[in-house]
Amino acid sequence: MSRFTLRLAVLIAVLALVGAPFLLGAFTITLMNYVGIYALVAIGLALLTGVGGLVSFGQAAFVGLAAYSSAWVTALNGGSPWIGLLLGIVITCAVAFILGLITLRLQGHYLSLSTIAWGLAIGFLFGNVEGLGKHNGIASIPPISIGSVSLVESWQIYYLIWAVVCVVLLLVYNLLDSRIGRAMRALRGGNTLVESLGINVFWIKVTCFVFAAFLAALSGWLYAHLSRFISPTPFEPLMGIEYLMMAMVGGAGSPIGGVIGAAIVTLLKNFVQDYLHYIIPSGTGQLEVVAYAGLFIVFLQYARGGVVAWVQQYLPATAIPRPSQATPLARRDKPAAGTPLLKVDQAERRFGGLIAVNKVSFDVNAGEILGLIGPNGAGKSTMFNLLTGALQTNSGSITFAGKDITRTRQSNIAQAGIARTFQHVKLRPKMTLLDNVMLGAYPRTHTGLFSGLFRLNRAEEASARYDALQQLERVGLGDKPFELAGNLPLGNQRILEIARALAADPVLLVLDEPAAGLRRGEKQQLAALLKSLRDNDKLTILLVEHDMEFVMGLVDRLVVMDFGEKLIEGQPEAVREDPRVQEAYLGGTA
Amino acid sequence: MRRSLLLAATLLSGVVSTTFAHADIKVGFVTSLSGNGASIGIPYSKGIKAGQQYQSEVGGEKITVIELDDGADPSAATRNARKLVEEDKVDILIGTATAPSTIAMMAVAKELRVPMIAISPVKLDEGDGSNQWGVTMPQPPALMASVIADRMVRDGEKRIGYIGFADAWGDLVYEGAKAAEEAGKIEVLTNERYTRTDTSVTGQILKVLASKPDAVLLGGSATQGALPPLELAKRGYKGELYGLAALVNADFIRVGGKAVEGVKVSTGPIIVAEQLPEEHFAKKISMEFRDAYQKANGEPTTDGFSAYSFDAWVILVDAAERALKAEQPGTPAFREALKEEIFKGDEVAGVHGVYNFRKGNSYGVDERSLVVVKLVDGKWTYEP
């Protein structure tokens, strides 16, 4: 599918939406209104759950907060719906922000369970707080007015609802293709990688959470002024579960999937209501919910990825042009060769009774390649995790470029100029090579949420994209930038990690077994690349490696660890000759 | 992708809108066959069936009913109401089992200019009634509360403890009691609430008892309404119990057993129809209702709810008879005429009350629609 066909499809879809009220029956438009309102929440959930991996059962509570805010302003205090909208958004986002601060540090299913908890708690509040109509709800909510036009009729508010949905879709797709959006997409699959890229995971989660709540608030506002009557029932957790179902049916992770899911669920319910009594004449009311839930379970059993993923496998991939040349991103000043860059002083790390790293000290000087070697279990990877901040030292200190980073947060260490790769490759397999590498450029770019939403970031985005392509070309993966990272062989995935690290324009590159899984020729290319990085880019490189041949020909100095302690450090030749190393590391036979 | 959605929607609307024009009077009936309104919604549904059995034609026109379930969800009730009007072109709406859903439906009825008979006690602010499309069948909770408060006064009870559902019904009863308090009749000491699914009301009952009430007013309904009396009996409470019509239910008696003996309830006369004097307005029609209900549903009546939807049918038939003289069913003019005729009904006797709906007030009953009954040996007995 070319870009042109894609645009044509979007254009036709928009025209169809505009023409719908002239073509379709009044009740179909009513249904479409609900589809649009539910879709807004589902789009937020697609972002939160599908993209960010944060499953929320509580979105209905956010919808309710905004609906009640606006009803309070308009029906109870005679204000304008637009003030209601403003208050609704402010209150909803504020509540989401506070809840996010409290709960978003929770792990895995604890987080989802907490959403059930506050979803229930807020849901119960609506019917019990004084002055909000209690369980009888608030009636006589005025319609929204634009200028002198009052949106009373179904088809009038239809245009407002779907205009909002279209704008939101556009904004969300913009966002996903921006710096913050990429960070959100990286959330699924664990925090370690994301933090190591200089991304503050917690704030990205909070941003994602508040944005989804914002969409729920829009939905709640529209709901209040569409039905012009609200009561607690539609904002109870059962509805929150239904929103989640919509997002999952459409295909969590895809914003358009939110719209499709909302449409399928709403139409399916209507369909069941219309036709079930032909099959089973009595007791249809009870069976509707059974049929609906049953169909949903069958759906999840057979199409877990959702409709969008299912359709996509039959659609040709969209062709995207290669990034063209753009202004390069600013580069860091590298310290002069030979000056001390990293200083590890008496670093110690214990796991329970086991001492993984025992009072190890060594220095890394700018412009050198330092190899860290040792037998399995020597504590090399733990050492790496200590100096990149993925683990905390129990005692001792680590200084980088003159600053003490012993207690610094992982993402801040990454921003200071240390980029790393992992022993067990950590990539985002569902993202393209280019996007994976662009993740590395996060600390070098500055586009925020709003610039991302409104595409005010084009110049920086083009620069980052071009920079990423250059890094890919440099490591030899430049031929297919839009391939999914998960499709690469393992050896190339390691190389991709190096490209991602380079995109951060680091001062110190920390590589954990970069040559593992590479063929002989590829190893030589890698060695050549690393040397060129040292010589031409003035990069300092610290690497852990098992392949002695690879290490000996590459590094300037070696540090040998054994049983968590430093055994020796020095020139490769001297280390090779040392009897202690032969004893410990080479088993005394080399 | 949007296209396929539109296609689906078009197909769907095409299929369902293949209704052809005929002159039947179409009634759109929404009730809760599932969800937490089902215990009231299902009797409502049976009451409508009794109505159909009682009189299925008016002025030579057949009356057809299209019934939809709202699951006690106001959004679903709204959608159902719109569907009934926009797709099925019904002439009148009747619904539904919960107050919020009924209010939501009423807004649709007004917008789409279709008369609506509410069968839940909802109070509608209609101003002068110039654009009023709805009326409410049940006795206003305030009236029920006022009648029962009068009885409390007669019985010499002053200090009243209140415990009711944490829902719209519980709110209505409490407001009714507060209104009686403002009128200087009684003093309401507590406002304790519980949900229909609660496992225990011990905490609430202790608080009620701590206020040392003369009598306790129950704001629950049906089965779960028996929970407070049971707990009260367990905690040694010996005083009187009062309640409103929602307690009139076979399961309330079965579950409550000895603990609910002697409870006094203000309710429609249908409950004690057999004990009413012959000259009572509800006597004859109540007997007819009992027969029709038995025929339509294959079981005897046991509750007061089905009688509200039956009375809605009576109002509908009364108004339709006059409206048919002027207009054809299925037209906006007929809906308009039907609405106007509902407000012209004069002393229409139903099984719950004598109805005189007038613009500006959604209720159409007076004190005649309420009698006080007392539970004696598991049977409701008329207490004039």
Place this chain on the structure above:
Amino acid sequence: MDFDIASILAIDGLASGAIYVLIAIGTVLIFTVTRVVFIPFGDIAAFTALTLAALEMGRLPGTAGLVVVLAGMATLVEVVALLRNGRAHEIPGALLYYLALPLALVGVVWLSEPLYQSSMVLRILFSLILILPIAPLLDRIVYRPIADASVLMLLIVSMALHFALVGLGLLFFGPEGVRTEPMTDAIFEFGSIMITGQAALIMFAAVLFSGLLYLFFDFTLIGKSLRATAVNRSGARLMGIRPERSGTIAYIVGSLMAGVSGILIAPVNTMFYDSGFLLGLRAFVGAIIGGLVSYPGTAIGSLFVGVLESFASFQSSAFKDVIVFSLLIPILIWRSIVSVHTEEHDEE
């Protein structure tokens, strides 16, 4: 609040809590063995109560119909799966297991109507017999085809299943609630503290069945195989334990616990077809306090929820649920901090 009221509330709360303990332990058992957060557990408890009430009134309970329908569906699913995998020779076994066995149980109850008229013990026994096949059959129909899905996906499926069960419950049991005859009218007095026999019975049953479960785990081979499956599915498979079979046993044992709680709660509280949700959810809060792994933690957590609820309903009845569920958040934060090492398990 004086001491008398506090003691009444505490005992009432402990009795509610004991009910939650039984349901919560079943939830934890099923979660550890199958990774399914079985939300419909509360429904199983509610259905047991409704079954008992129907037997009391001399009616064949709706549960019989439910079991027949589910058995039919499970047989269909199993036979189709066997045919697809070319294991047609196993069909007779499947028919016996998924169709004949549940129907036989229903048949036994149906034929012995004169018996259960006379004895409460028999009625309770028959209620449990009828309720036991439901969860294993649901496991076969709903969860087995997606056994490899994520915990979250299974949780969402559980939610949907709960909706379906509530609908079926309304169909089979009707909208009205029930309350069964009390098992005992005894009242114990300790000074000013009064304990009803029913409350004592509930607490005793909770202790008894928790103890039995402990013995089952530690001293029977089946119990040990369940524990093995919970610790490591693939390891258990290597040792010749079939996780599917462990799952079925977990569902049966769990259903027994939920069934017992339903029997115990039926005389003290009105049960509806949809009472199960909040019941299950509150028990679930207790299970989370136990981290969804620890049985003693779960028991303490569930008792705590019961007591908290009792005091909250006295302080502010309208906000009772708000209080109980708000409290879950600090608990979750505490649990999340306690189990910090999960990070690497989240990866990819």
